[in-house]
Amino acid sequence: MRLATWNINSIRTRVSRAVDFAVREDIDVLAFQETKCKPEQFPYEPFEEAGYQVEVHGLNQWNGVAIASRLPMTDVRTSFAGQPGFAKGHEGPDAPLEARALGVIVDGVRVWSLYVPNGRSLNDEHYHYKLHWLEALRTATAAELAADPNLPLALVGDFNIIPFDHDNGDPAIVQGFSTHVSPPEREAFFALESAGVTDVVRPLIPEGYTYWDYQRLKFPRNEGIRIDFVLGSKPFADAVTGASIHRDERKGEQPSDHVPVVVDLDFGGGDDDGDLPMIFS
DNA sequence: ATGTCACTAAGCTAGTGA
Numbered sequence: 001m002r003l004a005t006w007n008i009n010s011i012r013t014r015v016s017r018a019v020d021f022a023v024r025e026d027i028d029v030l031a032f033q034e035t036k037c038k039p040e041q042f043p044y045e046p047f048e049e050a051g052y053q054v055e056v057h058g059l060n061q062w063n064g065v066a067i068a069s070r071l072p073m074t075d076v077r078t079s080f081a082g083q084p085g086f087a088k089g090h091e092g093p094d095a096p097l098e099a100r101a102l103g104v105i106v107d108g109v110r111v112w113s114l115y116v117p118n119g120r121s122l123n124d125e126h127y128h129y130k131l132h133w134l135e136a137l138r139t140a141t142a143a144e145l146a147a148d149p150n151l152p153l154a155l156v157g158d159f160n161i162i163p164f165d166h167d168n169g170d171p172a173i174v175q176g177f178s179t180h181v182s183p184p185e186r187e188a189f190f191a192l193e194s195a196g197v198t199d200v201v202r203p204l205i206p207e208g209y210t211y212w213d214y215q216r217l218k219f220p221r222n223e224g225i226r227i228d229f230v231l232g233s234k235p236f237a238d239a240v241t242g243a244s245i246h247r248d249e250r251k252g253e254q255p256s257d258h259v260p261v262v263v264d265l266d267f268g269g270g271d272d273d274g275d276l277p278m279i280f281s
Numbered sequence: 282a283t284g285t286c287a288c289t290a291a292g293c294t295a296g297t298g299a
Contacts, residue, residue: 009299010287034299036288061288062298118299160299172283213299214285257286257299 001071001107001265004030005156005228006249007115007211007258011035011066014256015043018068019050021249021260028070029106030260031113033158035064042066057102065102065113065157073104080112080140084132091129100133108267109236110144114157119179127179130160134188142195145233152236152267155197158211158228158258161189163199167226169209170218180227197231201261204243211258212250219250230263239265 004027008014011032022030030052035042039056047054047068057078058064067073080103085095100115116134119127137155145151162168162180175181209224218224232240242264249259 013287034287120299213283215283217284254286 001109001267002026002028002262003109003111003154003156003230003265004260004262005033005113005158005230006030006260007033007158007228007256009034009036009256009258011064012037012041012043013254015046017249017254017256019046019052021246022047022052022068023050025246025260025262027262029111030068031102031111031156032066032068033064033113033115033258035066036061037064055102055104057099059099063099063115065099065115067102067104067106067111067113069104069106071107073106075103075105075110077101077103080137081143082136082140084129084136086117086126086129091125091132108152109265110151110153112153112155112157114155114159116157116159116161118160119182119185121179122177122182130179131184131188134185135191138188138191138195141192141197145196150235151233152239153197153233154200154236154263155192155231156229156261159189160227161185162225162227163189166207167209170213170223170225172216172223173225180225192231196233198237200230200232200237200240200263201243201245204240205245208245208247210245210261214257228258228261230261232263236265239267241266 042056052068054068056066085097103112117130119130210228212219212224244262246260
């Protein structure tokens, strides 16, 4: 299986880019964030013509997550257990949920497409919302893996956290002043390891950015940041055979400000490409 | 020039979010 995650920053603006990438790169499962539309506005047809079915979760023009897959998707969920909601001046499990999580089972793998809240600034209520959201994600992930320790599970998406200093090439993002690099955010990110998931791309690609701001020539100057990740449970991580960050997708006409992150997986069985099984004798 | 972009509601610009 070839699995990708991509903050597309409006699927309606970039549907051709998205489908072309999926086909060209032979992606089986492609998780999107920031689709920025309701299901009735989602451009299903180009995906279906290319052989992908799509699960969509979107409530309005903000956020929005989706998963396109060549393989059947089951057990679709539009939030994780205990996911906090948010409304102005009102945060927590009783507040309305935003469209930031979509989970499916595909080929025996639980895939969560996640768009972690942007903290905006260190003293903003969205910053506390972000930390609570991450803690709830940790709890929900630990519970899901406790219920099925052998489950190949992946948390993929835009985490809006820069885990290490060398993941930050943007001089405007400064420790002590900016979100994405604050110790509480980094602790929340690494705390996901205690739930049983690890970054499966990092060991294969130690350096590299996944996002460059549209403003101030950040891409030509390569002042990017690494905030898009694939975190996998042990059964998932053990199946990883390769990874790639598709920097070229930041180039050309109307790019997203994020690029896709791809992981190759081999769960054994010898039949991961739809062809007849290999016979060894 | 913060060297930008996408969304909506209401109009051809302002407000919001990133």
